[in-house]
Amino acid sequence: AQTVTQSQPEMSVQEAETVTLSCTYDTSESDYYLFWYKQPPSRQMILVIRQEAYKQQNATENRFSVNFQKAAKSFSLKISDSQLGDAAMYFCAYQQDNTDKLIFGTGTRLQVFP
Amino acid sequence: NAGVTQTPKFRILKIGQSMTLQCTQDMNHNYMYWYRQDPGMGLKLIYYSVGAGITDKGEVPNGYNVSRSTTEDFPLRLELAAPSQTSVYFCASRFRRNTEAFFGQGTRLTVV
Numbered sequence: 001a002q003t004v005t006q007s008q009p010e011m012s013v014q015e016a017e018t019v020t021l022s023c024t025y026d027t028s029e030s031d032y033y034l035f036w037y038k039q040p041p042s043r044q045m046i047l048v049i050r051q052e053a054y055k056q057q058n059a060t061e062n063r064f065s066v067n068f069q070k071a072a073k074s075f076s077l078k079i080s081d082s083q084l085g086d087a088a089m090y091f092c093a094y095q096q097d098n099t100d101k102l103i104f105g106t107g108t109r110l111q112v113f114p
Numbered sequence: 115n116a117g118v119t120q121t122p123k124f125r126i127l128k129i130g131q132s133m134t135l136q137c138t139q140d141m142n143h144n145y146m147y148w149y150r151q152d153p154g155m156g157l158k159l160i161y162y163s164v165g166a167g168i169t170d171k172g173e174v175p176n177g178y179n180v181s182r183s184t185t186e187d188f189p190l191r192l193e194l195a196a197p198s199q200t201s202v203y204f205c206a207s208r209f210r211r212n213t214e215a216f217f218g219q220g221t222r223l224t225v226v
Contacts, residue, residue: 009154033212045204045217052212091156100145100164100211101172106156 004094004105012111013082020067021077021108023092030054031097034068034075039089039107048090051075053097079110087112116140120205120218127195127225135190135221137205145208146188147215148172148180150201157204163188195225 003026013019025034036048051059051068058066063083067076079086092105121136139146144165149157149172159172163182177199179191188207192199202222206215 004156006156035214043202043220045206045215047214050214095212097212100162100170101159102147102206102215103159103173104149104157106154 004092004103006090006092006105006108008108009106010109010111012113013079015082015084015112015114017082018078018080019082019110021079021090021092021110023075023077023105025073025075025092025094027073027094027096029096029098033095033097034066035093035095035102036064036066036075036077037091037093037104038086039091040085040087045091049077082112084112084114086110118205118207118216118218120203120221122221123219124222125224127192127223129195129197129225131195132191132193133195133223135192135203135205135223137188137190137218138186139188139205139207139216140186141207141209141216142185143207143209143216144185145210145215146182147206148178148188148190149204149206150174150199151204151220152201160190160203192223197225199223200225 032053034051038046063080089107118139147162148160161180163169205218208215
């Protein structure tokens with residue numbers, strides 16, 4: 001069974017600084033998709049960024065970027081110029097290409113200090 | 115533009131009672147999912163559906179049942195509620211595999 005591991009239960013960062021959240025996954029497949037979701041205190045789940053495993057280039061969305069290391073099965077999220085509104089739970093998720101399941105990690109709680 | 119709507123938002127159940135968590139989406143999505151979120155445990159997949167009349171088990175299906183008679187609705191049934199089912203339940207939908215999943219606001223369920 002595929003698993004997704006987020007080894008950092010909590011992280012903190014100063015406003016305007018950069019922080020990296022870790023995610024590793026276990027799979028024997030070569031085609032899959034990876035996602036980062038944000039869950040603010042409102043509980044609403046929001047897609048932050050998405051990466052296709054067959055793409056070498058790391059995905060980027062404004063201040064959010066990933067470091068995708070396929071051989072190491074690592075998918076970290078970098079948040080640049082952190083803002084107070086970035087404070088939330090962040091979940092890494094894995095989707096195997098030929099299945100319909102979307103599997104989530106345990107989450108990392110990010111605090112942003114002014 | 116409702117998206118994914120879950121009802122109720124909060125519920126307290128007594129041990130042994132039954133209830134149905136409702137989930138409706140208005141985006142004509144084929145794929146729908148039910149997750150539970152326990153503190154420190156992330157989201158665990160309970161059941162999912164890839165279209166009307168088709169459902170399948172996820173990671174933690176025991177104690178739950180689902181049905182999908184229409185594209186829009188995907189109710190989750192709890193029979194004989196147990197304290198271990200105390201959790202926040204999320205419904206999600208997406209158009210097809212590998213696309214963005216849209217989530218409802220969640221239902222906080224407490225079993226006492």
